[in-house]
Amino acid sequence: MTAPFILFGMFGFFLLIGAPIVVALGASALTVYLAAGDDFVSLVQIAWNAVxxxxxxxxxxxxxxGxxxxxxxxxxxxxxxxxxxAGPMAGGLGFSAILASMFFGAISGSGPATTAAVGMLMxxxxxxxxxxxxxxxxxTASSGGLGVVIPPSIPMVIYGVTASESITKxxxxxxxxxxxxxxxxxIGNYLISKKKGYASGETHAPGTLGKACKDGIWAIMAPVVILGGIYSGLFTPTEAAVVSVFYTLxxxxFIHKELSWKGLKxxxxxxxxxxxxxxxxxxxATAFGRILVENDIPSMIAQSLLEVTGSLTLIWIIVIAFLIFVGMFMETLATIMIVTPVLLPVMVSLGVDPIHFGIVLVCCCEIGFSTPPLGENMFISSSIAKVSIEEIxxxxxxxxxxxxxxxxxxxFVPGISLWIPELFGY
Known part of the structure; x- marks a missing residue:
């Protein structure tokens, strides 16, 4: 138990002195390797294998x-x-912001990128x-998180690599x-807007939607090309990412004629x-997570959870509460890479599908984007709106x-995550 004690002790120390999360993770892992007398080259090998x-x-x-x-x-x-x-309905522009986040999330795969792109306009x-x-x-900060849940998703790619699961699935x-x-x-936006009297304040003439769709047909086709290509098996997610770059260029x-050299740079x-x-x-995060696995931390956590309760429902509540708490203080990618090797074996031993767990994990990280103190989306929307984090x-x-x-x-309902993959034969 010496290695985990040193690992968490150094990790906590670096966080207390205000070190960035990546420094805290790397330095604490390095300390454990040096204390164990391991060759520094082993860390370099981990770095290489991680990417x-x-x-x-x-x-x-x-x-x-994006x-x-x-x-x-x-x-x-x-x-x-x-x-x-959205039209003139109550909360119409709020509805537009959420819908726009869904559209952009289906292209960029990033929560902060979605928040910035939609927030600057909305x-x-x-x-x-x-x-x-x-x-x-x-x-905008809350809806921007949809960018990591609606495919394609960068955190899903990271989880797929870490857990050795199909990214397409x-x-x-x-x-x-x-x-x-x-x-x-x-629904939340509609109820709040109804109470506050927020409306779009604008009615659109007949044919406006058709004109907007005609003007934006190439924008609409972007997620169709990317996701359609992946799901049809025409290309892999990695190839789809490259296709999306060339499509955007x-x-x-040639179509919108708005991409300048300055924008490209x-x-x-x-x-x-x-x-x-x-x-x-x-x-x-890979080095940190490997130390946890090598010291049998996942099985210890599984045993502790089973001693508390045998109910999968209660275990899910504990795990979700833990993930959201961690997401408040740790970056999304670091959270996924540290938590996956620790909690995935625990949940699989309880009969949870790895794909189902991955979706719940990413959804919890999505909430973390809009919760202080590390909610990236909140900082982005705060700077755009010029209001304090506390107000947001x-x-x-x-x-x-x-x-x-x-x-x-x-x-609690695995079919929500697993129904469509099963429909496609996964």
Missing amino acids: DSFPIMALPAFILS ALMQCAGISKRLVHIAEVL IPAMVDRGYSKSYSAAL LFLAGILPGVLLAMGLM FVGI ESLNSTTWLTGRVLIIMFA TVKALPFVVIQLFVVMLIA
Whole structure:
């Protein structure tokens, strides 16, 4: 038990002194390896093995695709279509923001990217129509998390690699949960908007939807090409990510003619930075997780849970509460890579399907995007709306509660996650 004691002790120490999570993970793992007298080269081998995977190649491609879509005019067309669909109903623009997050999430695979793309367009529009700044930012932050549940999804790719599960099957399994989470947010937005008197304030002339769809047909086709290609077996998720980049370049340069050299350079810069950040997190989290597995921590946790209760329902409640708590303080990718080798064997031993567990895990991480102190989406929407995190937190609480109930439903009813994969023969 010396290694886990040193690992958690050093991890806690680095967090207390304010070190970034990736430094805390890497430094604590390095300390354990050095204390055990292991060769430093073994850490380098872990780093290599963590990223030496064909599916990992999808990450930079999906990140680049999401960045390019903002510069290629695809994002604003998707948002406009969503706005027209909402019409003058109560909370219409809020509904548009959620719908736009679903559209963009079906392309980018990233929560923060979805929040930034949708928020830049929707938050100012919502404020202009009488929505409070804090509510607009809270709703955008909450709906932005849909980007990691609705396929394609970067966290699902990471889980698939970590758990050695089919990424295509994970993408299929995420469709219904993503739709349910979006519906929950829409219902919450409608009830709050009805009470506050929020409406879109705009009626659209007949034919407006047709005109918006005609103008945005190439934007609508993006998720169709990407997801259709994956689910039909035409190409793998990794190949789909590369196809999405070339599709976006083609549309931005030759169709919309809005993609400039400046936009391309900014997209490449942000992709390089984000990809490097992800790979460093993967290395540190893999080393940390391997130490936990080598010291038999998963079986100890399983035994402890079974001593508390034999009820799978109660165990799910404990696990979800733990995942959401961890998600409040740890980055999503680090959470997935550390928690998966620890909790997955426990849940599988209780009869839970690995794909089902992965979807619940990603959904819990989705909630973490809109909860302080580390909610990335909250910081993005806060900077766009120019309001404090505290103001957003209060307005985001109803949406967090709604999403929590939906996640519980997904956990207790495995068919929500597994029905579509089974339909496709997985």
